[in-house]
Amino acid sequence: MTGSRDGAFDALRGQLQEAASAFAGGPDALEGILLGMVDDVDRAVREPLEIFPVCHHSPASALAMARRLREKQPKVVYLELCEDMAPLLTELRNCRLPVAVQAFAGQVEGFPAEWAPLSVIAPMTEASAEYQAIAYALDTPGVELVLVDRSADHVFQWDPRHEPEPRLPEPGDAEAALHGEAVGVEIGDLRPRFAELEEHLLRHGRVRHWSEWWHQYVEVPLASSDHDTYRQVMFLIGSLFRRLAPGDGERVRIDEDRERYMWTRMREHLAASGADPAECVYVCGAFHAASRVEEFGVDGTAGAFSVSPRTGTTWQYGLIPSSNAAIEAQFGLAAGSVSIASTQWTKSLKRTRVRPYRLAGQDGTKRKAPAKKTAPAALAPRTASPAAIAPATGAGEPAAPDRLSGFLRRPPVLDGLDEAELLGWSVEIVRAARRSGYLASTADAIAVFETSILLAGLRDRAKPTPYDFQDAAVTCIEKDAVPGRRDVRRLVEILMGGDRIGRVGYEALPPLARDVHDRLAPLGLKLQQRGVQRALLDMVSRPELRACSDVLWMLRRLLPHGAARPIMGERRLGERSIQESWDVAIGTHQRSLIELGYEGVSLEQVLEQRLRREAYGPQATTATVLAAVEDAVLYLRGGRLADELGAHALKVLATERSVDGAPEVLRRVRSLLAYYRTGEPVLPAWIESFVKTGYAHYCTLLPTAFRDQDATVRQVAAMLGFLFGMESLALSLGCDRAQLELSVAQSHPEEPAKTALLWAAQVQLGTLSREELRARCGELLDNPLVVPAYPRYLSGFVHALEPVPGLADVVVEAVSNAFGRLPDAVLLPWLPLLITTLRSGAAELAPLLIREAGRIFPGRLEALDAWVPPWRSPSLPPGTGRAASAGPRGVALLAAHPAACDAVAELLGCEGGWASTGPAGAGARGAVPATRYPATCDAVAALLGCEGGWASTGTGTAGAVLTARHPGAAEAVGALLADA
Incomplete structure (x- = not known):
């Protein structure tokens, strides 16, 4: 367009053309821009x-x-x-502005998966x-x-380069994060x-x-x-x-x-x-x-x-609360x-x-009653064929005359100084500064007043703007330090109106959010109100509050931290609190609750969907799935969902080829087993299959984990903890212990910590005695080439308490010997490593060491001088101590508990019951376990503290075998079987 039809803007064009020629020295791009701007105005006006x-x-x-x-x-x-x-705009009447109209999509189709979730918001202020x-x-x-305008779907369709990036909130930026990662329209x-x-x-x-x-x-x-x-x-x-x-x-x-x-x-x-x-x-x-x-x-x-x-x-649609700070940050x-x-x-x-x-x-x-609308279907987008689209007729209102020429040539109208307003600002900012810890006085109020006028004059303004006043307040009051939580700039913002935060009314909330409000109504809290409120739940006197407790625990699981925070009470497998105390801030986290409503119509449905998504996700591990099973039991009472997720955990475990999640798997399986054993009549089929499959799975991975440098000693210890801790259940389900023995025999670690862990496993299996383990530890301390690595062996022994807690006395002995014999150059640098190991990787094992040390070491300082460590005391001769005193105990055992003794005899392979037949009879009885069950007799000898094992050297009597090969064990068993 080169000119208007009635010449309304011709005068302005002439003036701009002359100005462009004078400024640029002749026609150029500047003239085209200036004249084009007038054409755009003329076109839009007409x-x-x-x-x-x-x-x-x-x-x-x-x-x-x-x-x-x-x-x-x-x-x-x-x-x-x-x-x-x-359709959502009518709900604005149920809200307090500012709020934002939101389109939300949790799952995407047709967009890259990494873009999810998608969110488009349009904030509204009065x-x-x-x-x-x-x-x-x-x-x-x-x-x-x-x-x-284009739909929310087209917002992302037309911007293929868009990849939402999370904006890390700065300190004090909670309100600015109300819009989250949404794209602003x-x-x-x-x-x-x-x-x-x-x-x-x-x-x-x-x-x-x-x-x-x-x-x-x-x-x-x-x-x-x-x-x-x-x-x-x-x-x-x-x-x-x-x-x-x-x-x-x-x-x-x-x-x-x-x-x-x-x-x-x-x-x-x-x-x-x-x-x-x-x-x-x-x-x-x-x-x-x-x-x-x-x-x-x-x-x-x-x-x-x-x-x-x-x-x-x-796409899901709803209203979310907004704030002035959120709008400023968004745009x-x-x-x-x-x-x-x-x-x-x-x-x-x-x-x-x-x-x-x-x-x-x-x-x-x-x-008031909603007004009747004509053609309500017009709110939805209409489509029409191009042929049906006819140009509108009617010239409309006459074109307005040229107002730009006068506006651009007229000097700005200078508002007179409103001294009352500026004085009020100055007084109020000083009062607010005092409340925030500033040492402000009346002189500061005068200084702010005069500085505001001075700054406005330097900037060619007759009247100070709020921005001039803000600069003056910072200059005169803040000085060089901020004593409180807010600086002066923030105080001025609050003075000028503050960060108004909107609220979505109950009627405009999605069904899930309304359901949460209804279910928490017995608490008597104002859930729409922002801020933290304290809720006290006494489920003994008011049983109806148990339902509120369930809702709060689910909200804690689903909403961001701080929306529902327990102060007193906990929820663990098999445990329920009778009294609880909560800090509830649902009004502050209203946006998160509303977006939760986009995922379902109830908390239980949303939680079930999220647990399935976590368990079946591409990055899900066995530990992740077991965590989902535990949450299903805690919040949804288990049942079908827990069984389904447990069966899926079995499949995930079978496909894993690493041991990264072994500690978490061990912890969660132990807790689930304890829960089902105490709370259910029988174990679920999935957990029996999981133990059986896990036993074979970890037996297969054990030799590789011992050699793998990426596998930590804590992970290997967790594998052994699973194998030894679940051994009884696994064997009862049909697993073979020889698989574990073969797996340990094939393990050849190179790292000292894993070597110590392997020794502990051999002691548990019986292939290495405790005395041999003590001897190896002594050899390590005697070898000057190995002494610098001795602390690493000790770290392995500490982790070995996970699978073999019975070695606590040996670990205390090894640590004591280290403190007594290691040189300071080795001992002092190792102490931080020991503390770090106990705190980060073995915090739950420290009580074992402390309890064992308390049992071994003297309780009083006076007894320390005469105290001799048990591992340095002289060994008892054969026939004394436990073995010598076992005879009377055996008599009492036979006399008081014949049924129990019959059961032990049956386990040992003896026909009939036990009888008090004297030493000769005992020798005859002992022939059966000595010749037919040597492994069982070895275990009995170990329990009795006897060194060596049982062996059959011929077909003679058992007494000859015991006397010739293992006199200590023979005397101990004989004393138990004898009639004193």
Whole structure:
């Protein structure tokens, strides 16, 4: 377009052309940009369908929007907002602003899996033009509200480079994280995309950031301007930023596709509804109002643009709480700018006496019956064939005269200094600073007042802005330290309105969130209220609170930390508390609770889905699946889900080829076994199969784990703990102990810690005696080449207490010998390693060592001088001690417990019962176990403390064998079997 039809902007074109020639020395690109901007303004102004350009969260835009809606009373309002969010806007009346309309997808289809979850939000504040339009349309009979922007699905379709990156919240950034990782849909994105232009504007405007520039040079002048001036100035700004933006790239294509999409939807609606464009208004960002696409306007050509179909992703919609800080963080605005805008909005309403629109029943207003709407189906996106789309007729209102020339040439109207307002700010900031620990005084209030005026004068302002006041307060009060939790800049933000946090009403919550509120009602808490509340549960006097306890434990499992935190009471397998105390902050974490409602209709359903997702995920390990089984038992009472997940854990275990999760597997299997043995009549089939399969699985991996350098000693100890701890159950289920013995025999570790672990396993299996183990430890200390590595052997012995807790006395002896014999150069560097090992990897084993040391060492300091360690005391001769005194005990055993003795005789292979037949009879009885069950007799001899094993050297009597080969064992067993 080279000129307007009635020459309304010809004078402005001439002035800009002269200015471009004088500035650039002749026609060039600058002239094209300036004249093109005028063409964009002229084109937008003449459009029959009124375009109302806005800036997001701008009080001037909201004020102009409210004023224009009352003047024109349009019948159709087209709004730049995701069209699939339309059904949710009526729920805004049940909320306290600011809130955000959200589209959420937990599982994606048609997008990369790593993008999940997807979230799109559109925040709403009362000081925004889009909220004024929504409130007008929803509460005015006969008005249609049509959302015309791309759907949430297309937001991600049209931005293939988008990969949501988690933003780590900074300290004190809890409110800024209300939107999470959501993609913000902003109406009126008015910020230069040309970095040099923004830098130029900030430098010459003598401001620090874009929000301050916009407030000073756009907000204040436009707040009192008429409708035509407002529109033309906003068109001009949008055209300037658009023409100076980079001319190629993905973002430009997306912007143009959005404009084609919106104009296509509007023409479809006009054709289908027969609405008159003169009775409609199109609310969009000023950046998109200055569009140059072919589809622009009701008379625009359809072109070749077509809307791609949506993917198979299922989207959930809801309202989440928002805050001023969250909006600022989402869209890169300066901290406190939304709060300052809210304060400016309130002041503008008082000054201009404009009545804003507010949804009935919201924020303290009286609720009235919803107005009848015409054509409610218009809220859903319509489709029409290109042939059915006819250009709208009617010229609409006459084109407005040129307001830009006068606005651009007129010097800024300087507001007079409002001393009362500035003085009030100064006094209040000093009062707030005192409450926060600053040593502020009346002199500081005067200094802030005068410095604000000084800064405004240095920046060519007649009236200090809130930003000038903020800088003055920081300069005069903060000094060099922040004594409290908030700095002065934050105190000013609170003074200017604070970080207002929205709230979603009960009626607008999803079914799951409402169900949580209903089930926690017996607690008598205000769950909508932000902050921490204390809940006391006495399940003895009030049994109905057990259901509340179940809900709180599930919320603790599902919601972020702090939403439900137990102070007293715990929930473990087989245990239930009778009294509990909780810190509940559900109102603070309302967004997380709402997003939880997108996953299901009840907490139990969501928890079951999450447990399945964790157990069947591609990265799931055996420990992960067992953790899911434990949670299913704790929160869902086990049953079918626990059995299903347990069977899946068996499959995952069979496919694992590493031992990384062995410690966690051992811990969880032990707890589950203890629970089922005490709480169930029989063990579930899956856990029996798991023990049987795990026994064979770890026997197979044991030799490799001993040699593998990546396998830690704690992991190998956990494997041995599983094998030895589950051995009795595994053998009863049909496993063969020879497999374990063969696996240990094939293990040849090179690392000292694993070598000590192997020795402990051999002692447990009986292939290595305790005396031989002590001798090996002594040899290590006697070898000067091995002494530096002795602490590593001790680390292995400490971990060996996991599979072989009976070696606690040997470990105490080895540690004592180390303290007594190791040189300081070896001992002192090893002590931190010992402490670290006990604290990080073997904290649960420390009580064993402490208890054993307390039993061995003297309890009083006076007895320490005469104390002789047990391992250094002389050994007892044969026939004394335990063996000599076993005879009377054997008599008592036979006399008092004949049935038990018969059972032992049966285990030893003896026919009939035990009888007191004297030493000769005992020798005859002993012939059967000595000749037929040598392994069993070896175990009996070990229990009796006798050295050596049993052996059959011939077919003679057992007494001859015992006397010839093992006199100590023979005398001990003879004493037990003898009639003293």
